[in-house]
Amino acid sequence: MAKDNCILGGLGRRASKKEIKTDQDSVQNPSVWDRDQCLFASLGQKLSRSEKKRNDIRNAASEIFITQGFEAASMDKIAALAGVSKRTVYSHFGSKEELFAHVITNFCDLKREELDVKPDHELPLKECLVKLGTKFLHMLHYHGSVSLFRILISQAETDPSHGIEFMNTGPKISRELLATYLEEKIAAGEIAVDDPLEAAQSFYSMLFGARYLTCLVTGAPPPSPEEIDTIVDSTVERFIYGLKVTKEP
Template identity: 30%
Template sequence: MSSRTAKTAADATPKPAGPGRPKDPGKRAAILDAAKRMFVAHGFDGVSMDQIASEAGVSKLTVYSHFGDKESLFAEAVRAHCEAGMPTSLFEADPAMPLRERLTSIGNAFFAMIMTPEAIAGHRILCSPQVATSAMPAAFWEAGPQRVQQAFTELLERRIAAGDLEIDDTERAAAQFFTLLKGEAHAKAVFGYCCGRRQETPEEHVAAVVELFLRAYARR
């Protein structure tokens, strides 16, 4: 092969985007959407980067350029799901909003987010033996629950400063709030079990959690 021919072939070969090159946000969004659909439908091990690329309508090289590997793509899919379900605006300071109303809006958003088919499927993926022993649970925690709990912890600290709450350990209180919100309903959804005692509506469930939380921590 002549040097000119070799150069032409090399030029035709796709190259990964370098650190300084801007990446196409539209392609990134398409990849995330495709990954979420395929992880839900087939599980983590049942999906390849080739399949995600095909579903997103991009090259495999583009997928790797944006996300590096499948584990990172899964973590970003979790982050995107959490940011869509619980945007930063939910936790922004608004002293005029009554505390019960603020907690209820956060509780409703969180419960709706964790009960989606995507979230339930993601939870099952993380509980699988292959994934549970990998680095993915830590990546999931940092991308999703840790972000939400940190934002809520900061909100609690602002409300303590405003005189609305009395809490010695805000991180523990934040974990308690979201654990109560998950409750029995989330466990049943993960197990695929829909029978048993009368099911509360999501609104009833969230209202009961908020009431319990305020009984424990509202300033007397």
């Protein structure tokens, strides 16, 4: 299954109600997941037997970590779900910590590909930001993201290395991508921004908002597609208002 069928918004569009409903079901009922269609799907390329086992292990680990948490996860459970021996798991990943680090890194790599805004000078600034914001919020609220963030928070005091890895491979690079895009808009004379990187940080911070924190700490349901549209539209309007727009798009 193609990656953009695994991750909502991968095509740079708003997700349909049917897609969101399917995704909500997968989060609430992990048994509907197909490991070959989750974060580490092989994307169609032919894998060697060893590579397939490695993928199966990472897929199983992703599911176990997200549904049971880091502490409750064990190499025995991961091996059973992957259909391999525990010895095989250890031959690919030296420890549970190493395997979890791989889950985080691959998660961030795939999400970063989704959020890679490629400047289109024929596309107005507002429309670009709406696309980016919509993809970002769908990523943030679905596909196990909330569960993964909770795990990172729970590990922060005892082992912050996973959280640091996540920040460096996920949010940091996403901010830099948006900052580069804003720099191109500055060069084109469309906006005037003193610090594009700070502006990019502000945009993502505005998207998080109070709604995400509520979902993260209370288990409240994620926003509907219509609510996401409203959040994004409002955020983009406020963000652009804070920029020094030098000419109409």
